[in-house]
Amino acid sequence: MHFLIFLGSVRDSTPPNPPRLGLRVARACADQIEHDGAHSAEIIDPLDYDLGGIFKPHFAYPASRVPDDLDALAQRIQAADGYVMISPEYNHSMSPALAHLLNHFGSSLFSYKPSAIVSYSAGQWGGTRAAVAMRTFLSELGCLPVSAMIQIPRARDVLDEAGNVSDEAEAADWAAYFDRTFQQLFWWADATRQHRQKVDPHSLARPFRRDPSQRNAPG
Template sequence: MYRQFYRNMASPQAAEKLKVLMFLGSTREGRLGMRVARFMKGQLEAANHEVTLFDPLELDLPLLRKAVHHYPDRSTAPATLAEAEKIVKAADAFVVVTAEYNHSIPPALSNLLDHFGSSGYSYKPSGIVCYSPGQYGGMRAAMQLRALLGELGCLSVSNIFGIPEVQKAIDENGQALNDRMVSGAARLITQLDWHAWAMKNHRDTVGVPK
């Protein structure tokens, strides 16, 4: 479905790749989020996007004491943090894959997002993918995340891709177990792609407010 959409595009943009940074929010033992991240990465790449994944377990950033933008000289910041900031700033769009901890945003996710200043996020769109083992699909966390992303400057697109009973929807390798996964991801990506190109073109043309 989505590959066909891109084959049919006549714009020169079809040959280009948007840079999408995906944040994974969960760190707890037995997390299901990695299968969602693998699935979304595959769908985004099929839609001609260059995808980088920020996994808080791999980045292993500490509980926030000093955000990267609080280092006037980036050479004095931890190397992992300074390199991660470059990826944030280079991104054209963001996808946030979130679980729901106590009906709220996972602390590892907000901690990861808060390590970077709003200038890296601003004037770029974001998409929310939420999931849970139960019937609500992480929607309560998504509603709170929408407010946070707005404050960072990367407004989320209207569609939220919620995945209830995620263990029955996507396998450990990131393969969809029902047709709804591909069509649901496509709706989110279609919106994200449109907004990302519009914002990128305007940033390239007129820059961003100082």
């Protein structure tokens, strides 16, 4: 199966140092997902996409005028079997950069697939409060998060630039900690993929594609 790892940071300068602590976390997640060769992972870095100065989601463009990179990402989202969402914590909530990126796409692309929540911090809490807030956001996207979450406090000390655990004595413990979450992700991704092949979920509940009135109650 193939998984997209969404990096929730656009910082590319100091301070803080290192400026892209989340990239270490994303690389660690990719390595863990791919370690036995059964699955593949792709890091989605918001710095690779020009989202423009004025917010306009993918589904709001006429079909002939959708920006190429935005459309390519929409296709990747639709084709993926599941998602890993990585976020630091801002004001007890998820990264604005991650929310901004994800908000460009409708729930019909993400829905009926699982997600995993991964948070991190330079301090001792590991982004726990952001992780809790992300559950509601991801549920609304339709990619319900698995119950096990990953929190990485003091991520700069735990992971090196390549995403490897810095202390070899702790490497096995961190691998087991990551694996608990990702095994849940793999199980649900396989289950939902098999069921989507039997029954098209969008034929049962029409996807949200046009405007907010599609969610209005009658009357």
